[in-house]
């Protein structure tokens with residue numbers, strides 16, 4: 542079905558990307574990825590693991606069979622998720638128990654963190670819809686309902702002479718865990734990292750329902766966004782499209798003011 546092949550299929554440790562969206566450095570990998578129906582990609586560091594070619598699966602790493610999460614990914618390759626009708630069907634989410642285990646190992650106390658911030662664990666959708674490309678020409682993935690709402694929002698803004706672009710949409714738990722692991726390895730303490738980065742699992746970006754919005758010529762994710770005509774337009778019209786600013790000034794979560802971060806509610 543049109544659109545389904547453009548979905549990002551999500552498993553706990555590996556994403557299944559549609560062919561044609563990814564680029565590889567090596568010649569052999571580049572040729573395989575250009576022809577692939579699906580590319581298996583490790584979530585933590587973005588490494589390409591295998592290409593699903595018409596003639597079969599081509600491993601792009603040694604010891605593919607030993608890759609954590611490979612069974613779940615190969616299982617998902619065999620059965621593409623049923624296409625959800627936007628606004629009607631519920632997109633299933635992945636379980637959270639693995640995340641909780643890994644937070645413990647990182648030294649993040651999930652209960653203390655949740656209590657301190659008032660934030661809840663956010664599950665990842667089992668698949669994400671393509672919402673075009675972000676400002677940096679990276680594929681933008683969102684929950685299917687948010688993807689449709691974002692398209693409508695952008696279109697409505699454009700009719701009023703306002704150009705909106707996206708800085709960042711869906712981000713996985715593993716992506717956020719990877720940031721923590723790299724900073725811990727450089728000798729930072731957990732509390733230091735938590736002052737700058739949301740704990741893995743607690744970002745609204747994990748749901749695919751939130752996105753960071755910008756406008757050309759304005760630096761990404763800066764408070765100065767609030768004095769642009771684009772922000773004025775959003776403040777007036779975004780609510781009518783189902784979007785709300787998650788972190789206004791003095792929000793109860795103790796998160797800094799983020800005039801660029803908007804969340805869609807189904």
Ligand SMILES: [Zn+2]
Nearest residue numbers: 746752753802
């Ligand atoms: Zn954000």
